[in-house]
Amino acid sequence: MEELDKKVYQEPVNARIDNNGVIVPEHVGYKLDQQKFKERFYTSFFENKSASMEVPLLKIHPNVDTELLANIRTQRIGQYVTHFNPNNKERSHNILLSSEAINNHVVFPGKTFSFNRVVGKRTKERGYLQAPVIVKGEIAEDIGGGICQVSSTLFNAVDQAGVQIIERFSHSKSVPYVPPGRDATVSWYGPDFTFKNNLNQPLLIQSKIVDGKVIISIYSSDMVDSSEHFS
Secondary structure, eight states, X not given: OHHHHHHHXXXXXXXXXXXXXXXXXXXXXXXXXXXXXXXXXXXXXXXXXXXXXXXXXXXXXXXXXXXXXXXXXXXXXXXEEEEOOTTOHHHHHHHHHHHHHHTTOEEOTTOEEEHHHHHOOOOGGGTOOEEEEEETTEEEEEETTTHHHHHHHHHHHXXXXXXXXXXXXXXXXXXXXXXXXXXXXXXXTSOOOEEEOOSSSOEEEEEEXXXXXXXXXXXXXXXXOTTOOOO
16 A cells, blocks of 8 residues: 555645746645545455546645735845855855755744755755865865855844744854854754744745845745744
């Protein structure tokens, strides 16, 4: 039954906002209804003697649908912009990949966002390239160099929004794209950047790369109330 479930499984797809600001509708997913499958199988095989049967499926509704997205894109509650050199192709590529990974992500009230969890492990297989990184105060080369600019931009945007910062670490030396002490370094086997949505409405992260700029905006519903906090 597990093999059949794998064959029929369709992952749900959240609604998203495209590069033109248009909402792309969600897609419902499907999985095997195991209870109904057992019932139909025994009925079909032992009573009807049928060689075929319709496979029963359960709908899997995405977490983010068109209606929700339309409601939480109405009010911008935080934004931050940083600049980078687009001529550094490898670093720029890593910045783009990590920006795309967090773009359109929705953080529901009471939930915690983890940069490492959402972006995932930075590997060659996932398209990340070697670029400069800071290690113990020195410049070195490593896979995924540049993504800390995205995590740092995100930190400053969500800090403006007034949400609860759970985990943030600075680099071992200052970085040029944010003021001293306003960075958020991340590493797969090391520090993470996490925050909790302690507001009363979901948060929408919009991240884009435009002409050597990382632009991250935080949106929510017009019913968001910063005085109502989740503990």
